[in-house]
Amino acid sequence: xxxxxxxxxxxxxxxxxxxxxxxxxxxxxxxxxxxxxxxxxxxxxxxxxxxxxxxxxxxxxxxxxxxxxxxxxxxxxxxxxxxxxxxxxxxxxxxxxxxxxxxxxxxxxxxxxx
Amino acid sequence: xxxxxxxxxxxxxxxxxxxxxxxxxxxxxxxxxxxxxxxxxxxxxxxxxxxxxxxxxxxxxxxxxxxxxxxxxxxxxxxxxxxxxxxxxxxxxxxxxxxxxxxxxxxxxxxxx
Numbered sequence: 001x002x003x004x005x006x007x008x009x010x011x012x013x014x015x016x017x018x019x020x021x022x023x024x025x026x027x028x029x030x031x032x033x034x035x036x037x038x039x040x041x042x043x044x045x046x047x048x049x050x051x052x053x054x055x056x057x058x059x060x061x062x063x064x065x066x067x068x069x070x071x072x073x074x075x076x077x078x079x080x081x082x083x084x085x086x087x088x089x090x091x092x093x094x095x096x097x098x099x100x101x102x103x104x105x106x107x108x109x110x111x112x113x114x
Numbered sequence: 115x116x117x118x119x120x121x122x123x124x125x126x127x128x129x130x131x132x133x134x135x136x137x138x139x140x141x142x143x144x145x146x147x148x149x150x151x152x153x154x155x156x157x158x159x160x161x162x163x164x165x166x167x168x169x170x171x172x173x174x175x176x177x178x179x180x181x182x183x184x185x186x187x188x189x190x191x192x193x194x195x196x197x198x199x200x201x202x203x204x205x206x207x208x209x210x211x212x213x214x215x216x217x218x219x220x221x222x223x224x225x226x227x
Binding site: 004048105107 | 118149154155156157158159202204212213214215216217218219220
């Protein structure tokens with residue numbers, strides 16, 4: 001068990017391009033969360049999966065954003081037609097069941113849109 | 115649950131105690147957390163407190179919760195240079211998405227040798 005893994009660590013893209021990030025949670029964790037952290041701010045909730053079902057999406061998640069967790073294991077977050085305002089750190093976290101304490105974050109993917 | 119406030123900066127000398135403060139507005143908090151973030155890294159859970167507790171101590175860390183004033187603090191005893199990082203206060207809410215956390219903006223702690 002190597003914790004929550006996110007790839008890539010860094011991504012630089014031109015405005016208008018599509019990008020996709022991957023998160024591999026801890027293997028037995030059924031709950032997975034995506035957060036976005038902009039410079040000087042705390043993380044903000046984007047979306048939540050329980051197994052393969054996407055149960056909640058924040059209003060921050062515009063229609064250019066889509067997230068999937070096809071088999072209840074890894075998850076992807078895709079941003080279409082990127083804008084400079086999408087530049088941020090995208091954090092993934094996972095946890096097992098209802099425990100409040102088993103919340104593990106990955107190291108994040110830093111996106112820079114130029 | 116969307117108004118978690120923290121002071122942005124704190125500087126202390128190595129060996130002194132650090133106190134990082136946080137205020138929140140939602141009285142339906144269930145747990146309150148302190149996370150640490152080092153440069154380029156994800157978030158590391160330092161400690162947490164259940165909303166019906168007043169205090170929790172864990173080695174060098176002491177968490178105090180004043181529910182009346184909706185004020186949370188983290189005291190780090192004998193602060194070391196390795197404690198330099200950003201510290202986030204966060205809360206989870208009764209009735210909210212299970213496990214969703216609401217974070218403050220973070221307090222940058224700088225420890226001088």
